[in-house]
Every structure is written in structure tokens, then in C-alpha cells.
Amino acid sequence: MALSWLVIFLSCFGQMSAQFFKNTQPSDIELEERLLRVLLRLNLEEEYNTVLVYGEECVFQSLLRHLGVPTILVASGSTNYDWSFSTSTLILTCKFDAENEENSKTLLNLQRNRRLVYLQENIPHESVCNKYALKEQHNIAMVKSNFVQSDIIYSCRYFQTPNYEEKRFFEHQPIYIENFLNMHGSAIRTVPDLLVPRTMVYRDKKTGETKIQGYLANLIVTYAQKLNASLEIVNITELGVQKASVLDITNWAKEDKLDIGTALSSSLQFKSSDVVWYPYLLTGYCLMVPVPAKLPYNLVYSMIVDPVVLSIIFVMLCVFSILITYTQNLSWRNLTLANVLLNDKSIRGLLGQSFPFPPNPSKHLKLIIFVLCFASVMITTMYEAYLQSYFTRPPSEPYIRSFRDIGNFTHRMAISRVEVNVLTSLNNSHFREIKKDQLLIYDDWSEYLGLRDSFNTSLIFPVSEDRWTTYEEQQKLFAEPAFYLATDLCFNRLMFFSPPMRRYLPHRHLFDAHMMQQHEFGMVGFWRRQSFLVMVQLGLGSMKDLSHKRDIAASLLLDDISWILKLYLGAMALSVCCFVLELSRCSERWSRFWRPRR
Incomplete structure (x- = not known):
């Protein structure tokens, strides 16, 4: 009886198991x-x-x-x-x-x-x-x-x-x-570095809100608008800082205290790309050198007198003297050192002055005189053109050609302590060429920037090519440019700047794409060109002429022709001496002195 029940139970269990596998296996x-x-x-x-x-x-x-x-x-x-x-x-x-x-x-x-x-x-x-x-x-x-x-x-x-x-x-x-294409007003935390013209903070008079402008600030603002997000400026006083530097903003990005910093970290300052990503700007790091002063007018005469040209004129003087002396008598009898070096016709002819023409000259003498007159026209025209052009725009003093030349000039290079530390840590070869006594190091970053913005022509400043564009626009309002960018004096010719971001920013790829689009449509270049005008509108820039314009007199002064007067007096003294010697018959006495000995 028990065996029959066991068989019935096994058969029922088998049917149930078969039904279970039949239902579950196809489902899996x-x-x-x-x-x-x-x-x-x-x-x-x-x-x-x-x-x-x-x-x-x-x-x-x-x-x-x-x-x-x-x-x-x-x-x-x-x-x-x-x-x-x-x-x-x-x-x-x-x-x-x-x-x-x-x-x-x-x-x-x-x-x-x-x-x-x-x-x-x-x-x-x-x-x-x-x-x-x-x-x-x-x-x-x-x-x-x-x-x-x-x-x-x-x-x-x-x-x-x-x-x-x-x-x-x-x-x-x-x-x-794609969650971040519309952030529905969520905040993007940022901290501006307050470095003009990239970031300028102001308060809107109508709404009373704190806003930022500048070619970097515009990038952050338009990015927040694109994502339908709000821009939250973090209160840095709660972080224990009164004014944030680029290093502070970069460190806060590492500590996830902000999302995107409204600042630019250079490739010289970081070695890892954890907090920076796609470069926003590619630029160089060069020297901003004062424009050399113009030479005074009294030195213009010495500038136009080139030794090589003088040598050529002296050779022409000797050649014309020899030819004129020979063709007049068709003989070398009168050819003496005095007739060669002090030939009246040759000297006056090369100076463009009139001289007595011999009667009944030969064809050869006429040809020589014609060539002499043509040479005088060319020489006087050349020197007159040089003299007038140099008086109109005098040449400049020598330019600085290398980092080692800085020690040969009176200018010193002003630089911030942050830049010195960066260049020293990188063991920059050009920076090592500058002597330490030629460096004027500022620990206060704001003081250093204010000195550079004042166009102090007694100092040399390092500057990025990006920042130089604003200085160049400002100098267009000057009567004369105060500084020029020495592109052959660069610590680094290819340096890229990138906004610092926190490491795990989930919409970093959208920000990189936004930067590339702004460059592609030319918005970054437009913002940079308009930076100086924005600075003036916000009261952060001035349209005053900060250059040291040279006072130009209405006419030449006596000091401007001092060298000519000195040469003239020397030549007159020499002429007087020769005239006195001729009056005293010095040559006859000298010849009598030598006759008995012969």
C-alpha cells in the first residue's frame, strides 16, 4: 500500500516538474x-x-x-x-x-x-x-x-x-x-580671478545683481545660458580668502569646492590634466619691452655718415684729382700729394659747388667734369634725403636682442614672485640668462599688475601674447607707443591656458565642446578685441595717453647743430693755420734748409 502511494507521489511530482520547466525555460x-x-x-x-x-x-x-x-x-x-x-x-x-x-x-x-x-x-x-x-x-x-x-x-x-x-x-x-542639455536652473559654482580683461566683476544698476564680463567670463556665462543653468559665484570669504588667485581657484577645483573656475591656469603651472582639460587659449610668454628713445637731433649728423660711404667718396676724390691733373697738361709732372688730396676742382665738385672751368678743355676733360658733376648730384641728394628723413623721424636707440643684453641696458625686469617660482621650478634656460641684479621681484601680485598697467617705461615686464592684445589696443590711443612685444625674447613660445574644473565634473565634455564652438564662430577673438572698450565702460581702463611724448620744437635749436658747428670751427682753425703758414713763406724756408744738405 505504501509503495503504491510512493509511485503516485513520484508521478505527480514528475508531471509538476515537467510543467514547471516547460513554463520557465522558454521564458528565460x-x-x-x-x-x-x-x-x-x-x-x-x-x-x-x-x-x-x-x-x-x-x-x-x-x-x-x-x-x-x-x-x-x-x-x-x-x-x-x-x-x-x-x-x-x-x-x-x-x-x-x-x-x-x-x-x-x-x-x-x-x-x-x-x-x-x-x-x-x-x-x-x-x-x-x-x-x-x-x-x-x-x-x-x-x-x-x-x-x-x-x-x-x-x-x-x-x-x-x-x-x-x-x-x-x-x-x-x-x-x-543627455541630462545636462537642460539643467533646469541648477547652479554651476564658479569663482572669478578678477584679472582684467579676462574677468571683470560689476554690479548691475537695474537689478542689483553681481555680474561678470570679459572674454573668459563671457565663455562661462554663455555656457550656463546654453545649459539653462544658473551661475553661482562662491563667496570666497567663507573659504578664508579676500581675493582669489589662480592657484587658489585651481586648488578649490581639486577640492571640489567649485565646478568651473573663471580663471586660466597655464601649462607652466600644472603637470596633470585632472583639474584642467581642453585648452582655451594658445599663446606665448614673452617680454614687453619699452620702445627705445629717439636719438637727439645733434647725433643725426653722425648717423648719416657711414665709414664705408666716406671711404668710397675719398677714393672718388683721389681718382678725380688724378684724372683732372693729368688731362689738363697730359703729363704727370704736376701730380703731387697736395694736388691729389687738396684738389680745388675735385673737392668743390663733389660737394656740389661751382669751380673755375679751364679754357679750351679737351674732350677727355669735359667727360671727367661731367662724371664729377653727376657724382656730386648723387652724393648731395643722398645725404640731403637722409638728413631730412632723420630730422622728420629720428632713428631709435639700440634694441634689446637677447636676454643677456638686458644687463647692458639701464632697464630692469619687473616680475612677480609667482612667475619667478614657476620659471625656476621649470629650470627655464632663458630665465637663467638674466642676472639676479636685473630682476625686480614683487611679492604682491596686485601691485605688480598695477605697475604693468601704468606703462612704466623704466621697466621690462613679462606678458602673455593674449594679454598683450589689450595693451596693443590701448596704445593705439597714444601719440607714440610706449611698449612693444619682443617676439624674439620669449620664455615659452607655445603655452596653453585652460579653465580649472573639478575632477569629476559630469558635463565636462559639453564645456569642451562649447569652447571649441566659440572659437569656431570667432566669438573668442571678438571678445578679446572688445576687452579694452569693456574695461573703459566699467571704469577699469583709461583712454588717457600714458606715453611720454617727446617735445618737438618748431625749429632747430643751437644744440641740434652743435656737432656741425664744432666741425666748422675745427675746419676754420685748420684753414687759418694753413693761411698763416703761407704768409710766413714756410715752404721757401724749408726748401732752403734742405738745399745745403743735398
């Missing part, structure tokens, strides 16, 4: 097929070439052989190495808490990657999205175990309530949401 197969279609669709929306699976064995792992892409399984939920694979990686998670990545570089590299979470339990979607939001991972999609029946994919969204959205798989909508 159908789920796998549906999930495989989801993965293939994700590959069509955004191609991935690597699959990263977190968690223990689940339904995803049975699908991987059908994808045909490299797969990495992380059962423990964390890797112990830096992620160096392609960024086009799809992350699959078998449980919402299976991903426990601890490697900071891996977290940064995989921050924006798409994640597909398989929820086996009935877990609230809000809590799953909140968990990933705390890690600032926002491309999250979820499917449940009843995905075959519901056909619903849950995508996390932010800045809205609820923080997820239901999507039907067969409605052909994008599965993932």
Missing part, C-alpha cells in the same frame, strides 16, 4: 533574446568595442558570446589597476550594488560610459538613480526580470521629479538621456 530564453536585442540596439545608438561586466554570474554573461566583442568580468566589483581601454565601453551590472569601483583613475575614465543594470529584485528606481548620482554617473538604464512582459526600460534623469523615466523598447526612442 525569451528574456535572453530580448536583452540581446537591447545590447545590439545600444551598439547601433553608440558603438562600443568593449564590454565590462560587474558582479557575479547572471543573465548578461550568457549573452556575451553572441556579441563578439572583448569582455572583461569583474566579479569582485572593483579593479586594482588603471583602466586603459578604449572609452567606448559598455558597462553591464548584474545588481545595482555590484559595482564598487575604488580606483580613482578608472572611475574618471568610466564616468560617462553607459551602464545597463539588471534588477532581479523589486528595488525602487529612485534609490538606484540616487546611488549612481552620488558617484556622478548619469548614463544609467535599468531592466527588470519581467522585461519580457513589460517591455519597459527605466532611464535615470536628473533635475526633475521623479528622477527616472519609463521607455518602451519598441518605441525606438533613445534609451539614455
Whole structure:
């Protein structure tokens, strides 16, 4: 009797087991097929070439052989190495808490990657999205175990309530949401560095709000407007600082106290790209040198007298003297040193003056005189042109050609302590060429900038080519330019500036794209050209002529021709001496003195 009951029980259990497998096994197969279609669709929306699976064995792992892409399984939920694979990686998670990545570089590299979470339990979607939001991972999609029946994919969204959205798989909508294209008024925290003209803070008279302008501030403002976000200026007094420097803003970005700094960190100041990213400006770091003073008018005469040209004129004088002396008598009898060097016709002819023409001259003498007159016209015209042009615009004193030449001039180079530390840490070869006694180092950054903005022509200043554009625009209002940019005196010819950002900023890629678009449409160049006018409008710039204009007299002064008068007096003294010697018949007495000896 007991045996019969055992047989009946086993037969019933077998029928129930068969019915159970009949109902569940096809359902699992159908789920796998549906999930495989989801993965293939994700590959069509955004191609991935690597699959990263977190968690223990689940339904995803049975699908991987059908994808045909490299797969990495992380059962423990964390890797112990830096992620160096392609960024086009799809992350699959078998449980919402299976991903426990601890490697900071891996977290940064995989921050924006798409994640597909398989929820086996009935877990609230809000809590799953909140968990990933705390890690600032926002491309999250979820499917449940009843995905075959519901056909619903849950995508996390932010800045809205609820923080997820239901999507039907067969409605052909994008599965993932680009959350930061509309931030719905959420704040972007920033701190301006107050360095004109890149950032200028002012208070709007109509609304009373604090606003910022400048070619860098405009970039941040337009970016917040593009994302429909608000711009929150962090109160730096709460951070223990009265005025923020670039180093302070960069450190606050490292500490996640702000999102994007309204400042520019140079490539000379940082070695890692964790807090800076796409370069906003490419520029050089050169010297801003005072324009050399003009030579005084009394030195103009010495400038136009070139030794080579004088030598050529002297040779022409000797040649014409020899030719004139020979052709007059067709003999070398009268050819003496005095007739060559002090030939009256040759000297007066080269100076463009009249001289007595011999009677009945030969054809050869006429030709020589014609060439002499032509040479005199060329010489006098050349010197007169040089003299008039130099009096109109006198030449300048020598320019500084190298860093070592700074020690040979009276100018010293003013530089801030921050720049000295940076150049010293980089062991800049050009900076080492400048002697220490030629440096005037300022510990106060504001004092140094104020001195540079005052156009103090007794000093040399280092400046970026980007900042020089504003100085150049301002000097267009000067009667004479006070400084020029020495492009051959550069500490660094290719230096890039980038706004500091916090490390895990989730919309960093949108900010980089925004910067590139502003450059592409020419907005950055336009903002830079208008910087000086904006400074004047806000009262931060002046249209006064800060150059030291040279006073030009209405006519020449006696001091301007002092060298000519000195030469004239010397020549007159020499002429008087020769005349006295002739009156005293010195030559006859000298010849008598030598006759007895012969």
C-alpha cells in the first residue's frame, strides 16, 4: 500500500516538474533574446568595442558570446589597476550594488560610459538613480526580470521629479538621456580671478545683481545660458580668502569646492590634466619691452655718415684729382700729394659747388667734369634725403636682442614672485640668462599688475601674447607707443591656458565642446578685441595717453647743430693755420734748409 502511494507521489511530482520547466525555460530564453536585442540596439545608438561586466554570474554573461566583442568580468566589483581601454565601453551590472569601483583613475575614465543594470529584485528606481548620482554617473538604464512582459526600460534623469523615466523598447526612442542639455536652473559654482580683461566683476544698476564680463567670463556665462543653468559665484570669504588667485581657484577645483573656475591656469603651472582639460587659449610668454628713445637731433649728423660711404667718396676724390691733373697738361709732372688730396676742382665738385672751368678743355676733360658733376648730384641728394628723413623721424636707440643684453641696458625686469617660482621650478634656460641684479621681484601680485598697467617705461615686464592684445589696443590711443612685444625674447613660445574644473565634473565634455564652438564662430577673438572698450565702460581702463611724448620744437635749436658747428670751427682753425703758414713763406724756408744738405 505504501509503495503504491510512493509511485503516485513520484508521478505527480514528475508531471509538476515537467510543467514547471516547460513554463520557465522558454521564458528565460525569451528574456535572453530580448536583452540581446537591447545590447545590439545600444551598439547601433553608440558603438562600443568593449564590454565590462560587474558582479557575479547572471543573465548578461550568457549573452556575451553572441556579441563578439572583448569582455572583461569583474566579479569582485572593483579593479586594482588603471583602466586603459578604449572609452567606448559598455558597462553591464548584474545588481545595482555590484559595482564598487575604488580606483580613482578608472572611475574618471568610466564616468560617462553607459551602464545597463539588471534588477532581479523589486528595488525602487529612485534609490538606484540616487546611488549612481552620488558617484556622478548619469548614463544609467535599468531592466527588470519581467522585461519580457513589460517591455519597459527605466532611464535615470536628473533635475526633475521623479528622477527616472519609463521607455518602451519598441518605441525606438533613445534609451539614455543627455541630462545636462537642460539643467533646469541648477547652479554651476564658479569663482572669478578678477584679472582684467579676462574677468571683470560689476554690479548691475537695474537689478542689483553681481555680474561678470570679459572674454573668459563671457565663455562661462554663455555656457550656463546654453545649459539653462544658473551661475553661482562662491563667496570666497567663507573659504578664508579676500581675493582669489589662480592657484587658489585651481586648488578649490581639486577640492571640489567649485565646478568651473573663471580663471586660466597655464601649462607652466600644472603637470596633470585632472583639474584642467581642453585648452582655451594658445599663446606665448614673452617680454614687453619699452620702445627705445629717439636719438637727439645733434647725433643725426653722425648717423648719416657711414665709414664705408666716406671711404668710397675719398677714393672718388683721389681718382678725380688724378684724372683732372693729368688731362689738363697730359703729363704727370704736376701730380703731387697736395694736388691729389687738396684738389680745388675735385673737392668743390663733389660737394656740389661751382669751380673755375679751364679754357679750351679737351674732350677727355669735359667727360671727367661731367662724371664729377653727376657724382656730386648723387652724393648731395643722398645725404640731403637722409638728413631730412632723420630730422622728420629720428632713428631709435639700440634694441634689446637677447636676454643677456638686458644687463647692458639701464632697464630692469619687473616680475612677480609667482612667475619667478614657476620659471625656476621649470629650470627655464632663458630665465637663467638674466642676472639676479636685473630682476625686480614683487611679492604682491596686485601691485605688480598695477605697475604693468601704468606703462612704466623704466621697466621690462613679462606678458602673455593674449594679454598683450589689450595693451596693443590701448596704445593705439597714444601719440607714440610706449611698449612693444619682443617676439624674439620669449620664455615659452607655445603655452596653453585652460579653465580649472573639478575632477569629476559630469558635463565636462559639453564645456569642451562649447569652447571649441566659440572659437569656431570667432566669438573668442571678438571678445578679446572688445576687452579694452569693456574695461573703459566699467571704469577699469583709461583712454588717457600714458606715453611720454617727446617735445618737438618748431625749429632747430643751437644744440641740434652743435656737432656741425664744432666741425666748422675745427675746419676754420685748420684753414687759418694753413693761411698763416703761407704768409710766413714756410715752404721757401724749408726748401732752403734742405738745399745745403743735398
